[in-house]
Amino acid sequence: MAGILIIDDDTFICKTIQKQLVNKGFQADVAFSGNAGIKLLKERRYDLVLCDFRLPDKDGLEILHEVKRMNIQSPVVIITAYADVRMAVKLMKHGARDYMTKPLQQEEIVSLAQKLSTQSRKTKDFESPGDFLMGETPAFKQSVKYASKVAPTNMSVLIEGETGTGKEYVARFIHDKSNRNNKPFVAVDCGAIPKELAGSELFGHVKGSFTGALENKTGVFQQANGGTLFLDEIGNLSYEVQIQLLRSLQERTITRIGENKPQKVDVRVITATNENLVREVADGHFREDLLHRINEFKIVLPPLRQRPEDILFFANHFRKMANQELNADVKGFSDEVNEILIRYEWPGNIRELKNVIKRAVLLCSEAVLSAETLPEEIVQFPEKTVARDSEHRGTKAFVSLKNAASGAEKELIIRAIEEAGYNKSKAARNLQIDRKTLYNKIKQYGIDI
Numbered sequence: 001m002a003g004i005l006i007i008d009d010d011t012f013i014c015k016t017i018q019k020q021l022v023n024k025g026f027q028a029d030v031a032f033s034g035n036a037g038i039k040l041l042k043e044r045r046y047d048l049v050l051c052d053f054r055l056p057d058k059d060g061l062e063i064l065h066e067v068k069r070m071n072i073q074s075p076v077v078i079i080t081a082y083a084d085v086r087m088a089v090k091l092m093k094h095g096a097r098d099y100m101t102k103p104l105q106q107e108e109i110v111s112l113a114q115k116l117s118t119q120s121r122k123t124k125d126f127e128s129p130g131d132f133l134m135g136e137t138p139a140f141k142q143s144v145k146y147a148s149k150v151a152p153t154n155m156s157v158l159i160e161g162e163t164g165t166g167k168e169y170v171a172r173f174i175h176d177k178s179n180r181n182n183k184p185f186v187a188v189d190c191g192a193i194p195k196e197l198a199g200s201e202l203f204g205h206v207k208g209s210f211t212g213a214l215e216n217k218t219g220v221f222q223q224a225n226g227g228t229l230f231l232d233e234i235g236n237l238s239y240e241v242q243i244q245l246l247r248s249l250q251e252r253t254i255t256r257i258g259e260n261k262p263q264k265v266d267v268r269v270i271t272a273t274n275e276n277l278v279r280e281v282a283d284g285h286f287r288e289d290l291l292h293r294i295n296e297f298k299i300v301l302p303p304l305r306q307r308p309e310d311i312l313f314f315a316n317h318f319r320k321m322a323n324q325e326l327n328a329d330v331k332g333f334s335d336e337v338n339e340i341l342i343r344y345e346w347p348g349n350i351r352e353l354k355n356v357i358k359r360a361v362l363l364c365s366e367a368v369l370s371a372e373t374l375p376e377e378i379v380q381f382p383e384k385t386v387a388r389d390s391e392h393r394g395t396k397a398f399v400s401l402k403n404a405a406s407g408a409e410k411e412l413i414i415r416a417i418e419e420a421g422y423n424k425s426k427a428a429r430n431l432q433i434d435r436k437t438l439y440n441k442i443k444q445y446g447i448d449i
């Protein structure tokens, strides 16, 4: 029986979800605050944690940081209002396994619980190799063509793209098309591993080599021996681990922590990032030599908003999948829905589209999907975001100088806060302003971190 923890200060929501899950045979606990949730997480291992983003004492980001710091393996799914979907997408870079939007649907929770309770936090799902879609956009087709060309070689591939653009899917595609396809494909989300444990996760350790090393541990390099190792969010590795990784790639050996003897490994490494690693190198956060080593071949996956032809193509595929999963028979989309889907900018890319379509199929009671089944924020888009949208689409947006300056200031503040590990005093120091000014600016720009 899978154990699920629901953290939400809305006691009614908590109890309702708990009841629904218990009726389906799950064991479910509830916590009405972030601190109460963390306390339970310290006491037992849950197969899934559903956590509201906005809690009175902690927000979803703080919970994720604590979960990561304590190396809690339970996958955390953030519950959010659709208006916060950009934040939810960001939270996935901080280790959230997925996000769900309110109002929650029982079927969604149950199917997520069933799926995630059988997976570990650091690896993600891959439905089946046959699920990989080429899409219809020339730029994406080109990327897939490159992926097919590089697949049979042993070259290291770096996949760049925003969250949810299908980086892991492409990595899996390369593995499946390579002659390593009868050996393991191991995917690791470097963003979900606590920094101090990354070395042991990658290379393994011997019993007693550090406090907490109670048993010998096989690292993912050894697990992937003969096959492919996919390192997602590579930019999250510490400088020290980057050095060890570079050595392993150059010498084709790994050395377990607490051991001096290197062991041979035969692993093809594919890495992915949604950061600009060249900028990370310039800022001194990423080693240039490692970047050259992992970047023997680069594949860039364009965001969905730059692939308008693919939106309806993928949407239809996900509609058919949802029909099967939910035992529904939705035949298509209304013209209005088609327009809305194309107009929206999809910050969570293909993953967001898939979630939206599945939920719409669930809510649909007619033969074709109508706009009522879509989240309001998507239907109303782009009222609030015209300037940003046109900027993304590469068309000319004439923004006043004042707006441009404040836009740049906002970006800088967000970046400084992220780089300071969400420590606002440190961010203020780095920006050379006082903490109070930083708080005023956060409020002024409505920055949600």
Ligand SMILES: Nc1ncnc2c1ncn2[C@@H]1O[C@H](COP(=O)(O)OP(=O)(O)OP(=O)(O)O)[C@@H](O)[C@H]1O
Residues within 6 Å of the ligand: 092, 124, 125, 131, 132, 133, 134, 161, 162, 163, 164, 165, 166, 167, 168, 169, 170, 232, 274, 350, 351, 354
């Ligand atoms: N080419 C594709 N064909 C079919 N489904 C896809 C494809 N690419 C992505 N998807 C869908 O989108 C979801 C997200 O893809 P994936 O996990 O590969 O993205 P990602 O870029 O690695 O995300 P992140 O940066 O958040 O780790 C997948 O679970 C899958 O459902």
